[in-house]
Amino acid sequence: MNFQDMLARAVLSTSGDAIVASDDNGVVRFWNRGAERIFGYTSGDAVGQSLDIIIPEPLRNRHWAGYRRVMATGESRYGHGDVLAVPAIRKDGVRISIEFTIVPLHDAGGKMVGMGAIMRDVTKRFEELRALRKTLANRDPIPIERIEGRPLDLFLICRYENELFFQRVDRLPNPAGAGART
Ligand code: HEM
Numbered sequence: 001m002n003f004q005d006m007l008a009r010a011v012l013s014t015s016g017d018a019i020v021a022s023d024d025n026g027v028v029r030f031w032n033r034g035a036e037r038i039f040g041y042t043s044g045d046a047v048g049q050s051l052d053i054i055i056p057e058p059l060r061n062r063h064w065a066g067y068r069r070v071m072a073t074g075e076s077r078y079g080h081g082d083v084l085a086v087p088a089i090r091k092d093g094v095r096i097s098i099e100f101t102i103v104p105l106h107d108a109g110g111k112m113v114g115m116g117a118i119m120r121d122v123t124k125r126f127e128e129l130r131a132l133r134k135t136l137a138n139r140d141p142i143p144i145e146r147i148e149g150r151p152l153d154l155f156l157i158c159r160y161e162n163e164l165f166f167q168r169v170d171r172l173p174n175p176a177g178a179g180a181r182t
Contacts, residue, residue: 021115030116051063067115078102
């Protein structure tokens with residue numbers, strides 16, 4: 001086996017990320033160990049079924065409209081590494097958040113024969129972010145002058161996914177902040 005084949009085999013069998021491939025009709029043809037772990041379907045359960053098994057009902061029409069268009073034209077709006085973030089449904093009915101990239105699959109003659117997808121479960125991060133947004137949304141907006149004026153408030157400013165979040169705190173949570181505010 002040459003190095004690339006060995007690498008391909010190892011990457012496809014990862015249980016970290018879900019790697020899934022479907023044919024031109026959207027029927028699952030490949031389902032790796034990561035997909036088994038994340039979605040709860042074994043490869044035997046999933047292969048031969050529609051991708052609908054993981055797509056929440058309200059999103060199916062949009063997904064299939066896009067899928068059919070890409071199959072017909074060979075062009076995807078997300079074919080250049082863009083990350084799609086969507087909710088998904090596990091076999092046990094639990095809703096999770098996933099992020100994924102897609103890759104078109106072509107046969108030797110260049111004809112589109114399906115799609116591959118590499119998916120990651122980001123539920124934990126998504127829920128943390130939602131909780132953080134909610135906490136901050138419930139606070140009164142504080143004009144920036146108050147940061148510079150008196151009495152002095154301490155703020156934690158954190159950057160998450162290119163957004164800045166401000167949180168008023170009593171003291172800084174590290175040694176640099178010891179005794180920062182009485
Ligand atoms: C939980 C799973 C999934 C959900 C909720 C979902 C949902 C969606 C949605 C909402 C769109 C429309 C995006 C837009 O118009 O901007 C879309 C498009 C698409 N999806 Fe899915 N999808 C899922 C899984 C997959 C998988 C596994 C594949 C490939 C194997 C795939 C292939 C595509 C393609 C090719 C498009 C069209 C992209 C384009 O417009 O260029 N999807 N999907």
